[in-house]
Amino acid sequence: xxxxxxxxxxxxxxxxxxxxxxxxxxxxxxxxxxxxxxxxxxxxxxxxxxxxxxxxxxxxxxxxxxxxxxxxxxxxxxxxxxxxxxxxxxxxxxxxxxxxxxxxxxxxxxxxxxxxxxxxxxxxxxxxxxxxxxxxxxxxxxxxxxxxxxxxxxxxxxxxxxxxxxxxxxxxxxxxxxxxxxxxxxxxxxxxxxxxxxxxxxxxxxxxxxxxxxxxxxxxxxxxxxxxxxxxxxxxxxxxxxxxxxxxxxxxxxxxxxxxxxxxxxxxxxxxxxxxxxxxxxxxxxxxxxxxxxxxxxxxxxxxxxxxxxxxxxxxxxxxxxxxxxxxxxxxxxxxxxxxxxxxxxxxxxxxxxxxxxxxxxxxxxxxxxxxxxxxxxxxxxxxxxxxxxxxxxxxxxxxxxxxxxxxxxxxxxxxxxxxxxxxxxxxxxxxxxxxxxx
Amino acid sequence: xxxxxxxxxxxxxxxxxxxxxxxxxxxxxxxxxxxxxxxxxxxxxxxxxxxxxxxxxxxxxxxxxxxxxxxxxxxxxxxxxxxxxxxxxxxxxxxxxxxxxxxxxxxxxxxxxxxxxxxxxxxxxxxxxxxxxxxxxxxxxxxxxxxxxxxxxxxxxxxxxxxxxxxxxxxxxxxxxxxxxxxxxxxxxxxxxxxxxxxxxxxxxxxxxxxxxxxxxxxxxxxxxxxxxxxxxxxxxxxxxxxxxxxxxxxxxxxxxxxxxxxxxxxxxxxxxxxxxxxxxxxxxxxxxxxxxxxxxxxxxxxxxxxxxxxxxxxxxxxxxxxxxxxxxxxxxxxxxxxxxxxxxxxxxxxxxxxxxxxxxxxxxxxxxxxxxxxxxxxxxxxxxxxxxxxxxxxxxxxxxxxxxxxxxxxxxxxxxxxxxxxxxxxxxxxxxxxxxxx
Numbered sequence: 007x008x009x010x011x012x013x014x015x016x017x018x019x020x021x022x023x024x025x026x027x028x029x030x031x032x033x034x035x036x037x038x039x040x041x042x043x044x045x046x047x048x049x050x051x052x053x054x055x056x057x058x059x060x061x062x063x064x065x066x067x068x069x070x071x072x073x074x075x076x077x078x079x080x081x082x083x084x085x086x087x088x089x090x091x092x093x094x095x096x097x098x099x100x101x102x103x104x105x106x107x108x109x110x111x112x113x114x115x116x117x118x119x120x121x122x123x124x125x126x127x128x129x130x131x132x133x134x135x136x137x138x139x140x141x142x143x144x145x146x147x148x149x150x151x152x153x154x155x156x157x158x159x160x161x162x163x164x165x166x167x168x169x170x171x172x173x174x175x176x177x178x179x180x181x182x183x184x185x186x187x188x189x190x191x192x193x194x195x196x197x198x199x200x201x202x203x204x205x206x207x208x209x210x211x212x213x214x215x216x217x218x219x220x221x222x223x224x225x226x227x228x229x230x231x232x233x234x235x236x237x238x239x240x241x242x243x244x245x246x247x248x249x250x251x252x253x254x255x256x257x258x259x260x261x262x263x264x265x266x267x268x269x270x271x272x273x274x275x276x277x278x279x280x281x282x283x284x285x286x287x288x289x290x291x292x293x294x295x296x297x298x299x300x301x302x303x304x305x306x307x308x309x310x311x312x313x314x315x316x317x318x319x320x321x322x323x324x325x326x327x328x329x330x331x332x333x334x335x336x337x338x339x340x341x342x343x344x345x346x347x348x349x350x351x352x353x354x355x356x357x358x359x360x361x362x363x364x365x366x367x368x369x370x371x372x373x374x375x376x377x378x379x380x381x382x383x384x385x386x387x388x389x390x391x392x393x394x395x396x397x398x399x400x401x402x403x404x405x406x407x408x409x410x411x412x413x414x415x416x417x418x419x420x421x422x423x424x425x426x427x428x429x430x431x432x433x434x435x436x437x438x439x440x441x442x443x444x445x
Numbered sequence: 446x447x448x449x450x451x452x453x454x455x456x457x458x459x460x461x462x463x464x465x466x467x468x469x470x471x472x473x474x475x476x477x478x479x480x481x482x483x484x485x486x487x488x489x490x491x492x493x494x495x496x497x498x499x500x501x502x503x504x505x506x507x508x509x510x511x512x513x514x515x516x517x518x519x520x521x522x523x524x525x526x527x528x529x530x531x532x533x534x535x536x537x538x539x540x541x542x543x544x545x546x547x548x549x550x551x552x553x554x555x556x557x558x559x560x561x562x563x564x565x566x567x568x569x570x571x572x573x574x575x576x577x578x579x580x581x582x583x584x585x586x587x588x589x590x591x592x593x594x595x596x597x598x599x600x601x602x603x604x605x606x607x608x609x610x611x612x613x614x615x616x617x618x619x620x621x622x623x624x625x626x627x628x629x630x631x632x633x634x635x636x637x638x639x640x641x642x643x644x645x646x647x648x649x650x651x652x653x654x655x656x657x658x659x660x661x662x663x664x665x666x667x668x669x670x671x672x673x674x675x676x677x678x679x680x681x682x683x684x685x686x687x688x689x690x691x692x693x694x695x696x697x698x699x700x701x702x703x704x705x706x707x708x709x710x711x712x713x714x715x716x717x718x719x720x721x722x723x724x725x726x727x728x729x730x731x732x733x734x735x736x737x738x739x740x741x742x743x744x745x746x747x748x749x750x751x752x753x754x755x756x757x758x759x760x761x762x763x764x765x766x767x768x769x770x771x772x773x774x775x776x777x778x779x780x781x782x783x784x785x786x787x788x789x790x791x792x793x794x795x796x797x798x799x800x801x802x803x804x805x806x807x808x809x810x811x812x813x814x815x816x817x818x819x820x821x822x823x824x825x826x827x828x829x830x831x832x833x834x835x836x837x838x839x840x841x842x843x844x845x846x847x848x849x850x851x852x853x854x855x856x857x858x859x860x861x862x863x864x865x866x867x868x869x870x871x872x873x874x875x876x877x878x879x880x881x882x883x884x
Contacts, residue, residue, distance in 0.1 A: 072808035072816045072832075115804055115816070117833045150801035151834035348787065348871075349879055356880035362589035365554060369511035377511045377554070393511075394556050395590035432787075433880070437873050440788060441795035 026195025033276025041162025319435030379419030465634025472715030480601025758874030818858030
């Protein structure tokens with residue numbers, strides 16, 4: 007947990023659950039198994055997350071035109087289970103009993119066959135879990151343009167179900183099963199008390215797992231996250247919270263500017279922590295819902311930062327904060343251009359406080375500002391004040407580059423908006439991972 | 446000369462001038478010298494291009510907010526010498542007698558001192574060439590945020606002038622003097638006949654030199670091009686032609702998506718090839734002006750492709766053609782997103798016909814299309830037909846990757862617009878060049 011995460015937690019009174027993940031919240035169980043999508047028998051490649059009862063569910067999906075079959079199927083399932091399901095590209099919501107995810111095959115660019123197989127993947131899972139296929143959400147990650155085999159689901163889902171019954175708290179296995187080029191599983195959970203929000207004696211948990219911006223050849227990056235909570239939520243409110251939080255967390259990370267065809271983030275809410283209150287849902291616009299959203303923000307911030315830190319080939323987490331922007335869009339545009347600049351990213355790799363590259367990225371970002379108003383600091387060292395270079399201690403800069411996290415702070419001097427993006431450096435290993443697989 | 450350039454030349458009846466460059470057109474001389482901006486005495490670092498008489502001049506400059514002092518000064522000089530000089534960010538035009546360029550220092554982010562020194566750079570040159578300072582255009586490339594020393598100009602410009610008098614055809618030296626991390630100088634020239642455009646017996650030449658998207662630590666990429674012609678042009682028409690041609694050539698290359706603070710492209714027209722016609726200018730909207738613009742397009746295409754091919758660390762020139770787009774903007778957006786994708790670029794480096802990455806880039810580009818309408822071929826091999834994978838011979842693909850140029854062709858199936866962008870692969874050497882300078 008970084009200082010930033012600790013600060014958030016302290017501000018809002020959240021406690022991190024030790025080794026918490028997707029099964030930390032009451033009412034959920036999970037498992038990860040090797041089902042056969044990958045050749046290596048030691049590698050988990052199928053994750054199953056199940057809710058004991060139908061859970062309020064919300065999701066946000068990739069905006070890529072080449073959106074994968076599982077994205078289309080999950081969207082349709084939420085629409086089918088929602089009384090007033092949202093259409094189009096907005097956050098979808100409805101009801102779900104299970105999420106099934108495979109790695110090793112993205113089921114993208116697979117046409118009608120791909121849709122059919124994603125439906126079968128849901129149906130096989132529904133049979134095991136004991137629900138309708140519509141109540142199953144699906145996600146896939148891995149190679150694209152190759153048909154998804156169904157055999158591993160037929161073999162693997164029953165095994166996962168059995169494993170889940172034997173050990174409900176299989177969140178860690180599930181987090182491992184969705185990894186591609188990730189080097190560590192990503193999971194966390196926080197709790198908050200209900201006493202002062204009308205739920206006396208209730209302790210609510212929000213947890214989740216995510217896979218990072220990894221790519222395993224010849225597949226493509228897919229960000230997938232599953233979030234669970236035992237807070238009692240109306241699905242539409244869950245969707246609203248999820249959309250806002252995703253915009254501030256997963257949509258604020260970038261490893262290589264490539265948006266995947268499969269990006270998916272699910273949120274399931276069981277309400278089980280409020281059993282004593284008859285699972286009375288958090289009211290719309292209430293203090294309780296607000297508290298929940300902050301906890302969700304906390305969990306997603308931790309997961310998103312972990313994804314950026316574990317970007318392909320990365321040696322450093324880079325946080326790019328832009329302040330003083332005229333609009334929120336300008337802040338995002340400026341931060342995103344800096345965070346995606348290969349010149350900035352290779353400079354971090356080279357331990358080079360090369361602010362000229364940051365300035366050049368800002369200058370082409372489209373954000374409105376005057377060069378004589380811009381100040382930049384790297385790792386706390388002012389390097390540019392009001393558009394002009396300022397001398398800094400190069401030795402000290404080199405020392406500060408030893409830290410695992412490199413903060414870049416820009417003040418555009420053009421207004422009051424600000425944002426933070428997370429990225430990583432661009433290294434030889436990135437080129438190796440993405441360029442060398444055939445050699 | 447590639448097949449594409451040959452095809453253009455044959456279509457329009459242009460001849461390439463052997464070893465032609467910025468001094469191929471009548472009325473221009475040039476030289477490159479070591480003036481002392483760089484430590485290595487064997488490295489040329491100051492280029493001087495002079496017109497015998499005041500020449501019609503046009504320029505396009507970087508759109509980066511952090512635009513460098515020489516950009517601001519050259520823009521002001523053109524405005525001062527133009528009867529009806531264009532204001533703002535459009536193509537500037539006026540009259541010029543000389544262009545002076547240094548490498549090793551970009552004179553960017555240097556404030557009022559930088560502007561003063563860029564003016565001095567022009568004044569020193571004006572004294573040697575025998576013109577007013579306003580008639581001198583300036584450009585700089587190299588480290589940013591460091592004040593430009595004036596000593597090298599005081600010492601080097603007279604030497605360059607003397608060298609130019611001794612050998613008018615010093616275009617090659619000038620092309621070498623503006624290089625940064627470029628591995629080869631970039632220059633070319635073509636001719637066309639005036640017989641059927643109202644200039645009997647006149648042979649017109651268009652030539653030029655450019656420096657590529659190189660970066661030498663801790664500096665930033667600067668693209669600089671100087672184009673000369675002995676065609677008789679009104680400055681405003683020269684500016685119009687230049688703007689249109691730059692949009693189709695230099696603005697269609699990308700090495701790493703980073704727009705420099707110093708990008709500059711100058712065009713000078715002496716009219717000397719039409720001395721027999723009293724330098725009567727090509728009329729607005731005439732066949733002659735049209736022919737000139739095509740020749741300029743030819744020269745800039747050759748230079749732009751050379752810049753992409755020589756991108757930092759590049760092993761391959763990649764041409765990305767998008768057809769069937771609904772609008773020209775969509776075509777550009779789609780091609781640019783593919784050409785800037787680090788995943789696509791590392792795949793080319795890895796000799797991997799990984800079309801999924803191209804599809805993913807298209808899908809996030811913002812261009813409008815349906816995935817079931819998209820077809821993609823790589824090096825002439827169809828890899829995706831109407832959104833679905835098509836089997837291809839992997840061995841054959843590996844063989845074709847041996848070629849120096851990798852064509853990627855996309856048909857969006859959404860309209861009739863098309864464009865071509867040039868880029869290069871993303872390699873270990875790119876990371877080394879931009880990340881390793883301190884280690």
